[in-house]
Amino acid sequence: MRMIYGDSIVSTVAKLCITANYKLRTDVKQSLKIAGRREKGLAKYALKTILENIDIAAKEHIPICQDTGMAVVFLEIGQDLQVKGNLIEAVQEGVRIGYKNGYLRSSVIDEPLGERRNTGDNTPAIIHTNITAGDKLKIAILPKGFGSENASALQMFKPTDSMKKIENFIIETVRKYGPNACPPLIIGVGIGGTFEKCAELAKKSLTRQIGKLNKDLNSRKLEKRLLKKINSLGIGPAGLGGKTTALAVNIETYPTHIAGLPIAINISCWALRQAQAVI
């Protein structure tokens, strides 16, 4: 059985936290560039500023955004892999070190309803684990800013609810909260599963590259339709008006119960940051 040590997890996670916050995903950057070509006026100005910002961040080593997020970590753990040490604690330590050494902001507070004291090291991170085949550990980190996280929503629909009702829920969520969530947005949608599963699906869907087609044909059609409708809202880059309110709608589905149809929307700002590695 293959064995890896906690130390290598700590250093990998630390590095990923830093990389993700300084260097934007290339597919997102490319998509922003294309959007810039079709906009004019303030929308064009906003996109130009955003693209300049991405370059400054990478070249001069300044975090893309001051909200360096709550670290969302996806772990895919090969079932034939043995971890020496405490896996979860190693990830937390990696976040702690990465945020400190990378001069990233500590944005996590302890008791949500209490004193709301800053924990000072951006931990705890949110860790999702999944057991897969093989003997590797795949780590993906999404530092998630809360300007867009706050714009997210979940609703339990009935199986008999119309498609129109579901689409309206998604579009209305973007209409209401979109201007504040740093558009152009990437809209993650989770459909099916249980209450918590569909929220996780929505988050996970953000990891799909922009332009990479959904394997499920129905989802692909719905993504296309929703993107068109969302971009006709006119919110535009930075909410200042324009054609580009969203860069993509990404849908993930999962089987669900005969009585239910959970739908979750997890919105990402244009600064969709992500970095991953395989150990």
Added chain:
Amino acid sequence: MRKIKLPLEDKVLNSLKIGEIVLLNGIIYTARDAAHKRMIKKLPFDIRGQVIYYAGPTPAPPGRVIGSCGPTTSARMDIYTPLLLKMGLKGMIGKGNRSSDVIKATKKYKAIYFVAIGGAGALLSKKIKSAKIIAYRNLGPEAIYKLEVEDFPVIVGIDSFGKNIFKKSSGRVYSAF
């Protein structure tokens, strides 16, 4: 692009119209959620005529004045803003739309709301020439910083006549964060 000197002179303030891109020069103060909660009980600095920037920067690495420093969502401060405007605050910088109460108060007290491009923290940090924590140090990134800015780019979002750019772009005004 017009260069605007801070503090804002009435004449200049009244000449600003929604959608205009301007470059701010002078002093601004950061304050976000936790600072606002404290400020309304006891003001840590004289806000009369001043501009507040809704922001919480990343730590400054060695050799830099400040870290990444872009705007946060303004709407979360909406419940405090009318009172601060009444107390003499003249300007706000943030991202996103504002509540109808804030729009009304902005008009009533002849103030202005500037929009900075959300997420552009790296670019905006380069327009900050000095930074000093003046209150609530224990709040970490939520402390109040006094910033000296040079050609800090913003867009007029709500002008002193109560005109609102977001009404134009999305057709509706929402009181949501």
